[in-house]
Amino acid sequence: MMMNAAPDYAALRAQVRQFLASEAEAGRFVPKVDSWVRGFSRDFSKRLAQRGWVAMTVPERFGGAGRTHLERFVVAEELLAAGSPVLAHWAAERQVAPMLLRIGTEEQQRRLLPGIVRGESCFAIGLSEPDSGSDLASVRTKAVRVDGGWEITGQKVWTSAGHLADFMFVLCRTSESSERHEGLSQLMVTMSSAGVSARPISTMSGEAEFAEVFFDRVFVPDTDVIGEVGRGWQQVTMELGWERNGPDRYLSTYPLLARFFELEDESLEVQKGRLAAQLIALRALAFETTTKGQEGLDFAADAALVKDAGTRFEQDSVEDVRRSLSSKVADHPELDAHLKAAQFASPTFTIRGGTNEILRTITARRLVER
Ligand SMILES: Cc1cc2nc3c(=O)[nH]c(=O)nc-3n(C[C@H](O)[C@H](O)[C@H](O)COP(=O)(O)OP(=O)(O)OC[C@H]3O[C@@H](n4cnc5c(N)ncnc54)[C@H](O)[C@@H]3O)c2cc1C
Known part of the structure; x- marks a missing residue:
């Protein structure tokens, strides 16, 4: 029996990174913090889709690539880290496609999934x-x-x-x-x-x-x-799991952090190390939760935890960078622009997709049920 080869995440990551670098170089997008909410470009979504990187978990019979949620996770990380404009297809691929695959009729799947895979259908x-x-x-x-x-x-x-x-x-x-x-x-x-x-x-x-x-x-x-x-309540609960568990819940500020990590200043090393360690831990948690979703397990409470911890990190990271650099920020115009945009967006991180108070209630209830 032929075994399917394990996905080559590193190769996929390199391909996406190369595509994003060429898009940015050609001026087809300007990197932004919080780009999954602030960057809307139907053209970008379509170009990404042409490479098979939109709604990539959709099976081939509906026009998709039939890849795993973990491969989708890797692509999403790169898109967010680069601050690319993904809003036009984000909800469609993050939660609508998985929902349609789980509970949509065959007719809905045939009618709606191909447009999502082509990056043409924008859902709210x-x-x-x-x-x-x-x-x-x-x-x-x-x-x-x-x-x-x-x-x-x-x-x-x-x-x-x-x-x-x-x-x-x-x-x-x-x-x-x-x-x-x-x-x-x-x-x-x-x-x-x-x-x-x-x-x-x-x-x-x-x-x-x-x-x-x-x-x-x-x-x-x-x-x-x-x-x-x-059955709307049960369905929305499942949908919110897909909405809350991904890298968009801890990478919204990454374009800012990337510029911060690049600064050559020994006095910032401890701060950089602390931020990097937190990011690595959050990533491990989100990857684990996505694995649960991939296996069809109930991951609503895990996803709530990812979003609670991830969005608190996002908010704290903006403050950390601001405090660490203080007046020096003016010497770095690109970083300064990202910092200002991140400060404006920051209050929304812990509200959108369900507030952190509500997420903690979900997590606490689930712990009691166990
Ligand atoms: C950028 C952004 C994008 C958004 N996009 C969408 C979208 O696409 N679709 C969509 O439907 N919604 C969207 N929202 C709305 C978002 O989901 C709601 O704002 C959020 O769920 C909170 O609801 P609310 O604003 O009515 O606040 P309220 O529910 O009035 O809450 C106000 C405060 O009271 C607290 N609170 C309320 N109830 C409790 C409780 N039982 N226990 C403890 N504390 C409690 C809350 O935590 C919060 O701090 C978006 C919001 C933002 C900021």
């Missing part, structure tokens, strides 16, 4: 609402049954790329229930549908990376129900 994730963020079970966006499908009315907020996306996975209430976690469903909205409108929200840096999205009797056909009607 519609969970948070004006009065419902941490307490997701209280969502008020409602879908009522109509001939051939559902009609959605309501509002989402803080939706990353909500004003730029082609599709949105919307968590909504499809029936009233005395048990708050029941009666929720996930519907896929095509953003060009009648009744959808989106208003970008500017952050304090002046960028508009997320939006408020409004639904006024938006029709969603039965073919765009994701998973099972009424």
